[in-house]
Amino acid sequence: MAGTRRVRPGGGSRPAGRRAQILLLAADLFHRGGYHQVTMAEVAGGLGITAPALYRHFRGKPELLQQVVGSGLDALAEALAPARGTAELCAALSTVAIDHRPLGTLWQRDARLLPPGPRARLRRELRADVRLMAGVLRADRPGLPPADAELLCWSALSVYGGLSHHSFAPPRRRFERLLRDIGVALLAVPLAGARVEPPVVAGPAAARPGQRREELLAAAVRLFHERGFDNVSTDQLGAAVGMSGPSVYHHFDSKAALLAASLVRGRERLRQEIEAAVAGAARADAALAAGLRAYICFARRHSHYLGAMLSETERLAPADRRTAVESRRDFLRTWVGLLRQVRPEYDAAEARIRVHSMFALVNDGVRNRPHSERADLGDCLERMARAVLGL
Structure with a gap:
C-alpha cells in the first residue's frame, strides 16, 4: 500500500540505506528538539556526512520534514492494510506506535508548519488510513454509524500517537498487549445516545481590569497554536486585538x-x-x-x-x-x-x-x-x- 502513496526522489549511486538513515535520525532530532531548532547541518553531522551530501537527498528542511512524516504514515498504512478485525487493527497500531514513536509528535506539532500543499497531501493520506480503519471496525460492528466509526478511529490514532509525549515503556511484549487491550476497549465504546450539550463558549468570559493584556494572552495562545511561535509576528499579535505591533511591548517584554x-x-x-x-x-x-x-x-x-x-x-x-x-x-x-x-x-x-x-x-x-x-x-x-x- 505504501508503495502507491508517494514517489520519492533518490536513487543513483547513493548508499542504499543512506536515505533511510537520514529519515530515522531526522525523525529523532525533530521529535526531541522541534523542527525550528534542528538544522540541516546537525542532521548531516549526526550521520558523518557533509551538508552538500545531505542536500543531494533532500532539497531543504521542509522536504526533509515532509518525507519524515510521510515515511511514518507509510509504515502506518502498511501495518493497517492486512488487518482483519478490531484486534488485528489494534495490534498493528500498537506495533507502529512503538516502532515509530516520534510520529505522533511530528504530526501534531511539526507537520502543521509545512507549506499548505504538502500538508494537505499528508492529511489526505491519514484520512485514507482512518477510512480503512473505520471499514474494519464497521465490519465488526455492522450497526455503527460511519461518523461514530471515524470518531472512534481518530481517537484510537490519538491514543497511540500519545506515546510520543513520554519515553517510558514496559517490556516490549507486555507493552504491545497493553496497547492492544486499550485500543480494543476504546473501539468497542458505544456512542449511540450520547448526551447532547449546549454549545461551548471558548475563551475568557467577562471583561475586567487589564482586559487588553487578557485579550493579548488569548490571541497569542490561539495564534501560536494555529501557526507556530516562529510564524507569528508582533504585528500579527497586535492586529489580533486592535493595536500596533510595537504596542505589544507595553504589556510584555518579548x-x-x-x-x-x-x-x-x-x-x-x-x-x-x-x-x-x-x-x-x-x-x-x-x-x-x-x-x-x-x-x-x-x-x-x-x-x-x-x-x-x-x-x-x-x-x-x-x-x-x-x-x-x-x-x-x-x-x-x-x-x-x-x-x-x-x-x-x-x-x-x-x-x-x-x-x-x-x-x-x-x-x-x-x-x-x-x-x-x-x-x-x-x-x-x-x-x-x-x-x-x-x-
Missing part, C-alpha cells in the same frame, strides 16, 4: 514572555477548575469521574491552550520550559495516583500509559474537525476516556 504568560494563564485556569471539581468528592472514583468531566469541559473551551502547550513548550526560555514541564509532570502524577486508587491492580507504568493516552484522546478530540463540532462530543469523549482508563 514575544517569548507573552508565550510564557499565556501558557501560565492556561495552566492556572486548568488547575483551578480541576481542583474545584474534585474538592467535594468523598471517594477516589467520584473524584476521578468529576475530574475527568471537568478536564473535558476545560478542553472544549480552551483547545488552543492545550494545542499550544503541546506544540510550543519547546520554544520557551529554559527556565520557563523547566517550570512548564515540571508542572505538567506534577499534574500527571496526581492523575496517576488517583487512577491507582481506583484501580489498585495497575502498576505505575500501566497507570501512566493509560493517563497519557486519555489526555491525548481528549486533547486531540477537541481540535479534530469536523468531529470536534459534534453536539454530543463531551459525552462521547467521556465514554471513550473512561474506556482508555479501564473504568
